[in-house]
Amino acid sequence: MNRLAATVASLCFAAAGASSQPVLFERPLSDRAASYSIDVTLDPLLKQLNGSETLTWRNRSPETVAELRFHLYLNGFRDRSTFLQGRRSRSEAGESQGWSEIRALATAEGEDLTGRIQFVHPDDDNAEDRTVFRVPLTRPVLPGRSITLTCRFTAQLPAVIARTGYAGDFFMVGQWFPKLGVYEAGKGWNCHQFHPNTEFFADFGVYDVTITLPDRFMVGATGLRYAEKKNNDGTRTLFYHAEDVHDFAWSASPRFTEISEKWRHVTIRLLVQPEHVSTAPRYMSSCIAAMEFFDRHVGPYPYLILTMIDPPVDAIEAGGMEYPTLFTVMTTWGMPETVRLPEITTIHEFGHQYWQGMSANNEFEEAWLDEGVNQYYEMRIVDALYGEKSSFVSLFGLHLGDGEQTRTSYTQMGNPRIAPPATPAWKFPVGTYGGLTYFKTALSLLTLERMIGRGAMDSVLSGFFHRWRFRHPTGNDFVAAFDPSLKPFFDQTIFGTAV
Numbered sequence: 001m002n003r004l005a006a007t008v009a010s011l012c013f014a015a016a017g018a019s020s021q022p023v024l025f026e027r028p029l030s031d032r033a034a035s036y037s038i039d040v041t042l043d044p045l046l047k048q049l050n051g052s053e054t055l056t057w058r059n060r061s062p063e064t065v066a067e068l069r070f071h072l073y074l075n076g077f078r079d080r081s082t083f084l085q086g087r088r089s090r091s092e093a094g095e096s097q098g099w100s101e102i103r104a105l106a107t108a109e110g111e112d113l114t115g116r117i118q119f120v121h122p123d124d125d126n127a128e129d130r131t132v133f134r135v136p137l138t139r140p141v142l143p144g145r146s147i148t149l150t151c152r153f154t155a156q157l158p159a160v161i162a163r164t165g166y167a168g169d170f171f172m173v174g175q176w177f178p179k180l181g182v183y184e185a186g187k188g189w190n191c192h193q194f195h196p197n198t199e200f201f202a203d204f205g206v207y208d209v210t211i212t213l214p215d216r217f218m219v220g221a222t223g224l225r226y227a228e229k230k231n232n233d234g235t236r237t238l239f240y241h242a243e244d245v246h247d248f249a250w251s252a253s254p255r256f257t258e259i260s261e262k263w264r265h266v267t268i269r270l271l272v273q274p275e276h277v278s279t280a281p282r283y284m285s286s287c288i289a290a291m292e293f294f295d296r297h298v299g300p301y302p303y304l305i306l307t308m309i310d311p312p313v314d315a316i317e318a319g320g321m322e323y324p325t326l327f328t329v330m331t332t333w334g335m336p337e338t339v340r341l342p343e344i345t346t347i348h349e350f351g352h353q354y355w356q357g358m359s360a361n362n363e364f365e366e367a368w369l370d371e372g373v374n375q376y377y378e379m380r381i382v383d384a385l386y387g388e389k390s391s392f393v394s395l396f397g398l399h400l401g402d403g404e405q406t407r408t409s410y411t412q413m414g415n416p417r418i419a420p421p422a423t424p425a426w427k428f429p430v431g432t433y434g435g436l437t438y439f440k441t442a443l444s445l446l447t448l449e450r451m452i453g454r455g456a457m458d459s460v461l462s463g464f465f466h467r468w469r470f471r472h473p474t475g476n477d478f479v480a481a482f483d484p485s486l487k488p489f490f491d492q493t494i495f496g497t498a499v
Contacts, residue, residue, distance in 0.1 A: 032244070033058055034205035038177055041235075042213040042252065047096065047166050049155040053177055058146040061185035066140040068147075069120075069191040070133050071202075073175035074100040076194035077158040077165075080128035082121070086196035086426075098158030098165065102133075102178065108148035111138060123193045123426060131194040132181075151178055160315040162196070163328075167315035169217075174249040174323060175200065182362075182472065192364040195426035197433045199356075199363040202246040204470055209248055212237045218258065220271045220307040221250035222326050244302075244470055245324035246360050251309045263288050265304060272310040279331045279342050283308055286343040286385070290350040293381050297458050298354055299465050306353075308346065320345050322352030338394040340386060344402060348378045358469040366475045367433075368421040368494060372441020373461075373478075379403040379442060403446070410439040417497040422475055444493040448486070 040051035059065050076083030077098035105113045113135050121129045141147045155176050158165040164174045181191025182203055192198060211219060215236045219225075223242025230236045242248060256271040259280050268287060272280050287308065291301060307326040311318040319330030327349035331342040355377075356363060356370035363370060382391045382402040392400040400408075410416065413435045419428055421436045421444075428436065449457040464473070464481040479490045492498035 032205045033060055033183075033203035034180055035207075036177070036205060036248070037208045038248070039210045040177070040212070042171065042173075042211070042217075044169060044171070044214060044217075047157045047171075049153075049157065049173070049176060051153050051155070051177060053151040053153065054148065055151065055178075055180065056146055056148045057141070057180055059141040059143055059183070061183055062143050063185055064140045064142055065137075065183060067134050067136045067189075068149075069181045069189040070135070071175070071179045071181060071191060071194070071200075072100040072102075072131055072133065073179075073194050073200075074098040074155050074157070074164070075130040077161060078130070080126070081131065081194070082124055082126045082129040083131070083162075083194045083196055085126065096156075096159045096165075098156050098161075100153060100155045100176075100178070103152040103154060105135065105149060105151050108150065113137075113149070121193055122191065123195070126193075129193055132191050134189075153178055160311075160318050163318055163321040165315075165318065167312060167318075169255070170251075170253040170312050170315050170318075172249075172251050172309070172311060172315065172318035172328065174321065175247075177248075179247075190362065190364075192426070197367070197425040197428060199367070199425075200247060201360070201362045201364055201472075203472075204244050204246050204360065207240070207242040207245065207248045209240045209242075209250075210237055211240070211250060211252075213252055216254040217252040218254065218256040218271060219250060219252045220256075220269060220309050220326060222248045222307075222324050224305050242324065245357075247323050249323035249326055251311075251318075251326075251328070253312075255312070259284070261288070263291055266291070266301060267305050269305065269307045270310065271307065273312050275312075275333050276310050276331050279310075279335060282331075282337070282342045283310070283329055283346050286346040287350055289385055290347045290381055294351070294354055294377075298377075298462050299469065301353065302358075306350075320349060322349045322357065324357055325353070327352065336395055338390070340382070340392060340402075343386070344378065344382055344392070347381050348374060351377050351381075354465060354469075359465055359473055360471070361473050361475075363425065365424045366422060367425045367437045368441040369473070369475055369478060371437050372421060372439075373445065375406060375438045375442035376445040379406055379446065406439050406442050410435050410443055416440070416499050420495050420497055421493075422495045441494065444489075447493075448482075448489060451489075452483075452486075 035056045037054040038051055040049050116135050117133050119130045119133045160167050164172055179202055181189045182201055184190050212235050215234055219238055221240050223240045225238055225240050227239040228236055257274055257277055259270045261268045261284055270280055270283055303325050305325050309328045313332055316330055319328045321328045329345045351374040355374040361369040379402050388401045390399045391402045392405045418432050421441045460481050479487055
């Protein structure tokens with residue numbers, strides 16, 4: 001029996017009381033470090049989340065750990081944060097900011113840790129930044145032992161900014177709960193602040209999440225919804241379970257139209273705006289094409305669900321973002337079929353289910369390892385589907401392929417030698433992150449493919465994926481997957497500034 005058949009298990013749907021959860025895998029695929037049980041209620045008028053969280057963390061290192069460190073990403077959207085200092089503050093336009101506050105934090109034994117919370121800023125000297133906090137422990141966590149904490153929190157969602165927030169009654173809820181960093185043996189906690197260029201890094205785990213909100217809302221979320229309960233106050237509670245994922249995101253809107261298809265063992269669920277329904281076949285066909293490609297060339301998609309979220313035009317900044325088993329797409333009304341924004345966004349974001357979704361590198365420090373590798377696959381898939389000279393756009397005499405657009409975006413940089421792609425994301429000079437992280441990396445891999453052959457390239461990258469899925473590979477692990485004679489190539493192109 002192959003790995004996919006061995007790991008995909010049948011679902012068990014609970015009764016309305018949600019007394020049990022569906023099993024996604026017959027056995028763990030990852031050495032899970034964390035489990036989260038979260039109950040959250042959405043207040044659509046205040047645009048707030050009120051939640052409680054039970055977290056269990058297991059110390060997999062050989063070291064005794066004397067403190068925990070957490071991310072509070074929504075505090076990146078409050079005054080004087082490092083995030084807002086890196087881009088114009090939304091408050092200048094009078095728009096809502098976001099924040100997150102811990103109401104209570106305690107151990108399972110009842111020790112109150114709330115007063116021990118200390119905000120830290122490991123990346124800069126901004127004492128006003130509140131996106132990372134530490135909690136010293138009375139009883140350190142010994143190697144191989146676990147600690148369980150309970151937490152109550154309130155989160156204010158911002159007007160949509162950087163993947164998260166609301167626009168009217170549309171909600172994109174990402175990075176919304178207090179989330180542990182990653183403990184690295186010999187280094188300590190890897191828990192960076194939220195910067196404009198950076199994304200996310202967390203351990204794989206198990207998530208059980210209940211979401212309560214008004215009955216008129218339709219919801220898409222990470223993992224599987226296995227039950228729901230109607231409440232007497234006009235709300236309903238939805239029960240979700242996800243395994244071997246490193247994040248949990250969800251979206252809600254009363255305007256969604258749901259369209260679903262089956263691909264092999266996967267239910268593909270598209271939640272689309274009514275004005276974008278005509279684009280649904282484009283979303284679906286490109287998604288299935290990407291799934292077929294990755295299954296054939298890289299490895300199996302092991303989850304039973306995949307959800308696509310289509311935001312309204314006034315929430316377009318929530319589009320084009322990836323989360324485990326869920327990603328956001330984007331279009332506008334009347335988008336011509338030869339302007340392939342919907343298709344390219346879908347293919348790129350699905351690719352992230354592999355590169356950072358399952359092969360979970362540190363996006364803060366080595367964004368090239370997911371964004372650049374994924375851009376390489378985007379070029380291959382999009383150009384093969386829609387033509388090397390027309391896959392990006394073919395309209396009014398303008399013809400441009402996705403690979404051509406990638407190359408042009410890099411070659412037109414004012415100073416392509418300004419930094420290596422392997423630069424930590426928050427340290428790139430302004431305006432250079434995309435050109436180097438996405439485009440130079442992708443073109444370097446395309447060059448390498450033409451040196452060693454596509455068959456060899458596919459063999460190496462598939463082997464790398466299978467070895468490192470559900471783990472945290474580094475750039476050095478990626479280079480080690482290739483013949484040692486190719487190390488100077490990576491030293492020049494990825495770790496260096498050669499053009």
